[in-house]
Amino acid sequence: MLIQNFQEKIRDNKTIITNTDFVIVGGGTAGVCAAITAARKGTKTVLIQDRPVLGGNASSEVRLWILGATSHMGNNNRWAREGGVMDEILVENMYRNKEGNAVIFDTILLEKVMLEKNITLLLNTSVYDITKTSDTKIESVKAFCSQNSTEYKIKAPIFCDASGDGIVAFKAGASFRMGAETREEFGELFAPDKAYGELLGHSMYFYSKRENTPVKYTPPAFALKDITEIPRYKAIDKDDKGCRFWWFEYGGRGDTIYDTEEIKQELWKVIYGVWDYIKNSGEFDDVENHTLEWVGTIPGKRESRRFEGLYMMKQQDVLNQCQFDDAIAHGGWAIDLHPADGIYSELSGCTQWHSKGIYQIPYRSFVSKDIDNLLLAGRIISATHVAFGSTRVMATTGLCGQAVGMAAAVCNEKNILPAQILEENRINYLQNELNKIGQSIPNIPIEKTSNLLNKATISSSSELQLSKIPFNGEWMPLSTASAQLLPLSANKKYTFKVNVKAEENTAITAQLRTSEKTNNYTPEVILETQEITLSEGEQYITISFDVVLPKEQYAFITFLVNDKVSILTSEERYSGVLSVFNGVNKAVSNNGKQTPPDGIGVDTFEFWIPHRRPEGKNIAMEIIPALSSFNITNLGNGYVRPGIGANAWVADINDSKPSIKVEWDTEQTISEIKLFLDTDYDHPMESTLYGHPESVIPFCIQKYIIKDLDGTVLASTEDNHQTINTIKFKDSITTKGFTIEVAHPSKEVPAAIFEILCS
Incomplete structure (x- = not known):
């Protein structure tokens, strides 16, 4: 039993002082x-x-899906x-949680962090102050946990502010900006x-569900009374929920830090008013059994302070795809700005302009210029x-966060400062x-010198020579212009044979297209166009292009729209090969073509995008000469995903026991082998709500055995x-x-490995 008598002095909370190598403030994806x-x-x-869960805007407290350069598969970033x-x-979330349950995603993040013995995790702990050893150097951060009534003082040589509002950088006196720069x-x-x-502004969402019996709803007094105050109210769908209501946004006219509580209350007013409209307006059928399941209690913040580093990224860096000697990550989400009036604006909820890749x-954008x-x-x-407007999205911030984590490790290893x-x-x-x-x-x-594999002789039981994408799929109407994206070799003339079906005598237009930049997948360059006459019925046609590519590059074998024509697809899929369509994806402001107004520094170009599995099958075709982009030399070229070429070793699908053999002239000492496999970097894997067609990506090798040359098993998995x-x-x-x-992932997908890294 504990009894403490009255004392005149103010009592101190329990205080823990900790010394560590690296302190990160903020437990979002970054x-x-x-x-x-x-x-x-x-x-x-x-x-x-400072929250009870990790993930920030991706957590169950906010429930925004994680996205980045893949942009819902709605842009040209393959x-x-x-x-x-x-x-x-x-990938782990999709394996365990392909339905997109935000609560399950919380546990995956928590598990990943808790498995790391070098991480001390402090949840529900708010940093409120810092100490310095000099004007430009932080000594410690001070924090308080309301759940255990404990104060913390944590010292380290390196700090990372990932807090969203920048509490550490702000308290340290670092230069920051809030709001928009002028054009000039x-x-x-x-x-x-x-x-x-x-x-x-900020956003908040709600989830609804259907009960077995009718549910009445009486709104709170503060709920929005007149739904027509929301100019886009006709876009409200009774079956939408969560971040599909991303446009429930407010606060851009205020201070998005100090006005957050008022902004939250306004968003609650909107949400409960919208639910009243859905339930009680009579505008929606079959809502008697609908009830509110969840409403956000903290807003998801988009923007507040931005701190000045050694370099400040700008519009031209994004849209012109500028190259940097100190590049450490990539982005690819559109430049995505929203009107400050948010849900009360007469304007579109967002304006998005994409780059071509x-x-x-x-790295300099992550290093404070002051601290x-x-x-x-x-x-x-x-x-x-x-x-x-582009760098802010969570998959991009997560990728950049790991670059910051690695930089801190380098600083720790070499006893240096970030700059x-x-x-x-x-x-x-x-x-x-x-x-x-x-x-x-x-x-x-x-770097090739960091991979012992490049000192070895590598052989394989087979290599894919892609001469035919089998004619064993379904008919696909050419109601949308369609293309097969293929890695072509330099200085070769290619012939393609496809199977088409015409409802009447007509013609089909085929084009060979490429991108201006070899690393892009925007097919703005039309190298050759052919028109082939078709007779009514099913027939094979041959397209022989005279133009050759001056260097290895992905090219588009393109078929323009003809509603009277269908083309045969294939059941087989291959790493580094896919079909794309000049289609629409309104979720990312894609109407098939980007047509910006003059004078804003944005390119006009078409979107050619994949369809999500199980759709998006390859176009069946014969290819002459066969594509040879899938050979064994790719395994040490340093690239772990398709780029200018496929960058993967792919086995022949008819090889019943695919294998790779690595041999050195002399004995090597190895501590680690890494296999870089194909989990389809084109699939965006939204973390929440969206849902996915499978738990395991169909290109991913699930079974393998690694043996030494004497047959001793070194590792295996099934x-x-x-x-x-x-x-x-x-x-x-x-x-x-x-x-x-x-083992091949399936009878329709041959085994593929991008890279084997030995060290």
Whole structure:
């Protein structure tokens, strides 16, 4: 029993003082990915989160799906999903939670963090102050946990602010901006004016469900009374829920930090007014049994402070796909700005302009220009309001967060400050360490000298020579222009034979298209056009293109719209090969073609996008000469996803026992083997609500055995679903080689491996 008598002095809470290597404030996707990455490199990390769950806007408290460069598969960014830890989390979530339950996603994030022995996690703990050792150096952060009534003082040589509003950077005195830059400051032609507004607002959502009996609803007194105050009220659908109501947004005219509670109350007013409208207006059928299941209690914030780093990203960097020597990540979401009046605006809920491909993000945008030992992560990084419209989304912030986590580990390893990574070629070291965990920095491969595989002789039981995509699928009407995206070799003339069916005598137009930039997948360059006359009925046609590509590149074998014609598809799928369509995806402002107004610095181009599985089957065809982009030399080229070529070894589907053999002339000491497998980087894997057609990506090798050359089993699995498989030996092994025996994922999908990394 504890009894304490009255005392005149103010009592102190329990206080814990901790010294560590790295402190991260903020447990959203950026903070989580930073913490896991740093911890796996041996860096003792404290992750402080002011909420009871991890994930920030992706958590069950807000329930926004995670998206990034894949953009709901609605843009031209092929194979662009974020890699590394961000990918690992999304793949795991799809495996366990393909339906998109936000509560289950909470547990996946929590498990990932708790499995790391080098992470100390503090939930429900709010950082409120800092101490400094000098004007430009943080000594510690101070935090308080209301659940255990404990104060914390945590000291470290390196700090990361991933808190969303930038509490650490703000208290430390770092330079920041809030609102939109003028057109003149950075030459950004898309910079908004005062009428549109300078800040994006907050959003809150609701979930509903159907009961077995009627449910009445009486709204609270504060609910919105007149639904016509919401100009887009006719867009309300009784069956929509969660972040499909992303446009329930408010607050951009106020202070999105200090006015947050008032903004929340206004959003509650909207939500309960909308539900009253759905239930009681008489405008909706079959809602008698509908009830509210969940309403958000904290708003999802889009924008507040942005802190100045050593470089500030701008509109031109995104849309022109600028190259940076210090690139450490990529983005690909549209520049996505919203009117400040949000749900009360007469304007569209958002204005989105896409680039023709993904863009690089430089390390300097994560290094505070004022505070020597502070890294920035999440939505507060150094970017203008316009560039922030793209970099702010959660898969991008997660990818960037792991770059920050790796940078902290490098600082810890080398006893340096973040800016010093830009000296003495250390940025190349950081880039390579990131790529070895799957970062896939655009145009920067894993260094060949860091992979022992490149000293070996590699052979395989077979290699795919793609001469035929079998004619065994369904008929696909050419009601939408369609294309087969294929990795073609340089200086070769190609012939394609396809099976079509015409309802009457007509003609079909075929085109060979490519992108201006070899790394892009926007088919704006029409190399050759042919028109083929068709007779009524089913027939094979042959298209022989005279134009050749000057260098290896993906090309589009394109068939334009003809409602009287269908083309045969195939049941077989291959890594690095897919069909695309000049289709519409209104979720990302894609109406088939981007047609911006003059004078805003945005390109006009068509969208050619895949369909989600189980749709989106390849176009059946014969290919002469056969495609040879799938050979064994890809396994050490440093790329772990398709790019200019397929970048994968793919076995022949008729090879009943696909295998790879690695042999060195002399014995090598190996501590680790990494396999980079295909979990379809084109699939966006939205974390919440959206739902997915399968738990395991159909291209992913699930079964394999690794043996040394004497036949001793080194590792095996029968139920893999992850992208990167790391076989870490407790004690390093000495060997002259090994074999990998794999099983095809299915009878329609041959086995594929992008990279084997030996170290």
